[in-house]
Amino acid sequence: MPTLRTALGAGVVVLSLGVAGVAVNAALSQRRADIATRIAARQEPVLTPAPGPAPRGLPVVAPAERKEGEVPRGHVDGVALRSLLLRRQFEELTLAVEQLQWGMEANPQDEHWMTDGILALGNGSPDSTALLDAWVEASPRSFAPYLARGTHWVSVGYLRRGARFSAETAAEEFSGMHEAFERAMPDLTRAWALHPKAVMAARPLIHMANALGDDEGRESAFARAMEQCPTCVDIRAVYLHSLAPRWGGSYEAMDTFAQAQSLARPELGYLRGFADFDRARDMKARDADDPGLALLDRALATGDYWEFRLARSQRLRRAKALEAALDESNRAVALRPARASVYFERARVHSSSRKWKPAGEDLLHALRLDATDSDGRAIRDHVVKGVIYDAWEAHKAGRREESLSLLELAGELSPGNPEVARRRAWVVTSARQEPGATAAEETPADGTADFRTVQQRDYALARERRFKEILPLWDAFLEHNPDHGLAYLERSGTHYHLRDLPSAMADLKKACDLGVNEGCARLRKLERARAKAKAR
Template identity: 75%
Template sequence: MPRLMSSLRTALGAGVLLLALGSAGLAVRAFQAKQRAAVEARIAARQEPVLTPAPGPAPRGLPVVAPAGVEQGGVPRGHVDGVALRALLIRRQFEDLTLAVEQLQWGMESNPQDEHWMTDGIQALGNGAPDSAELLDAWVEASPRSFAPYLARGTHWVNVGYLRRGTRFVAATAEEELAGMRKAFERAVPDLTRAWALHPKAVAAARPLIHVANALGDHENRERVFARAAEQCPSCADVRSVYLHGLTPRWGGSYEEMDAFAEAQSRAHPELGFLRGFADWDRAHDPRVEDDNDRALVLLAQALSAGDYWEFRLARAKRLRGTGALDAALVESNRAVALRPARADVYFERARILASSQKWGPAGEDLLHGLRLEETDANGRSLRPGVVKGLVYAAYEQHGAGHREEALRLLELAGELAPGDPEVARWRTRVVTAPSQEQAKEEQAGMPEDFRAVQQRDYALARERRFAEILPLWDAFLARNPEHGLAYLERSGTHYHLRNLEAALSDLKKACDLGINEGCARARQLEQARTTIR
């Protein structure tokens, strides 16, 4: 009997141990699943657009803001209009888009100083926004013999790769993030290679290929890509800048290598003298200098002594903002915008400086422009909530001071940045329905001609649910002003309340087509609601 009891205790002990091990295994698997879910959510959040902007008008002719040339002080006058290029893509005007990109390429070949037209234009087209993937596929199908759509689509997938990876050091980056990056790069490289094969002088393909090589630690391929680009364009600055980024210590290079490369390039092409400043620019970003603004500013001053380059100015603006020297920071950011006006980065930084100075209107305008270029940008994501609140606060102050039109302008800008925000909508209603001298004049005249007057009459009638009386007001106004996007947005609400969903959706799409972000957002919501009901 004692021996039997001992055997039972041994068996029970083993069973308890097995149960404990099984429970521990379940707990580990549950923890791992939770971690994977957190990583996947992080990846998805980075790729989610901060804002899906309206397309805006399509350009007429070459999408360049001003003619090529250089102003006094060496600031390029001309720059590509990335928003206009994206408008062609979103509108599926693929023939015009192909011609526009090919013209930008021809311009660069005749004048390598215009390289940034191609660099920034392709970045705007391939900015990594999720809604661009299907559009770029359709463009490739429409123009399979041109290098342009392959270059844009390849750049898109490189940007998607970096969005999936995030900006942390490798040790702090999850394997799922690195795997997602590699998968995106696998889609990018064939397109970029094909673009370069179709047009051997399309050195804009080299920049994303070098980015891929740096991220994968493939130094041999990086050297091969750069050598080919340098042969095709001996004085191109952008491709040399991105190559220098890959020579920084964080990517396995050294400051000695950076200095040697910059010196050799500057001797061959004196206009590339600014490359000598890259080593000091990178030193200013060293984690050991993170909390030492004085040291960083000295290093950036040394970088700028080599040449007035936009990235140096941008870094200096950030550092000055960090010290609270907002006026000086604004001067630097203005210079960065002047040097590279088609880059989203410069607008986000200037928006941050303006927001810190509580200059909410200009901050909102810069933020909106930046998001039209880079709608998934982390800077735009972090900036938007504060800027929208600041715009509402500024509108409240303007309204209190009797500046109704300025208050509404600020609220409309807030609505563009945050379509459907209930606080923005409440304040807009409050300001619109407040009595004004303009309203009295229009009512005496018997025919409201001004948009604000019609809008105010609309809101007053809507409170009494007299929607049938509102519709003729907007019909008459739009007959006189057929390109007024906000009027279509307002009339859509009247159609909605009259249960004419088709007319409401048509007006929302027209508002979106005329560049009103809120029209686009509401159109998507209405279409989703109709699909759900069906």
């Protein structure tokens, strides 16, 4: 029979085990919450860009005057292509993608148009999911929406997984990736069945095979792509990357493949530089004696390829050789002007050089192409602060238009930023007026005043809460300038202060449609507030 002391001791042990169990469960719950937060943060867009104007005709930028063979002949306008998706102009979008495909089939040198266009449509941005579903429903007989949606889900899978080594990647991250891939596979299969020459489907299939360690799937996708398009180059590059040691391959396999390809087609000689390019990626040195630079120089000796230039810019930037880095990033942009990564890198170079305006412009363009990119996430706030600083310096120097232009750029990068709003109001209202003149008297009533004049009068009258006197000024201006997005943004504020919420929202929608990010952000905020009020 147990004694009282024994019984008490057993109770203490049970209590201790119970406390320990609670602590373990709490730690597991916290770990799961941290992982979920990490996954969500990678998928959260840095910026939700306005759609911008819809393209007129095929969204391809005409080629610059360059020597033949120096850079691709023109490039797809990924921002314009995405604008068709964001605007739900599905018929025009289907036709545009099909035309890109037909152009590629007629001239395989234009393969990059299709590659980069589909990457812009399938970049994994969360705002694309419902839009791509609607596009598939609107165009179920075309390969185009299935290809874009399948590519989207592969991008989502990589966002969910993250870029850490396998040992540092949580089971939940792998599970999220697998779930996204399961959604991608039927779409990619369907796209390729509907249009057998749509070899762009091979790209996401190879990426999936790499992540899953599926060598058979990778080889099957590549062989089928080569059968349908023997001269395609981009797919060869993707396949060659998949042979790297990081994906279970070897440099010997990379060299063997590249050598065979360049012997058959000398113009593909740059493929022989991929092994050195991959070796350089794993090197940590960032000083003047960086051996990675020597490897990239050796890669470039095989051909002027954009990824080699991009990697060289990154290493030179980290070594603080900023002029040389800018030259390399400029070359990367020239070689592949439809890729978001080249603009993110050049924005980083400009940022390191404290050249805030070009940094902001490159960053904004890159985010319009890919709003979830980790580079954009890393530098956005820093660049916005730099642009605001330059704007204030311009204001102090009396360069009012430059200051306001920079503040508008900062507002596009960070919609709703209160510091941008405060400084913009100060700069607008600090412009000198004629002695004795009132704000309203200085503004023509016939709409002939320029935007800055009306904006100044708006802010001056708003200080006195004379909103009814502001509205006719913007009405007259917009009658003569119906496509001025910033004017709609400003007038929306007047409608809001006059408690005309429907008119304010209509103006914000118009500003958003005309490409003003801040218009989109304010509209979403008002819509959420309205929905919340209705739910009460």
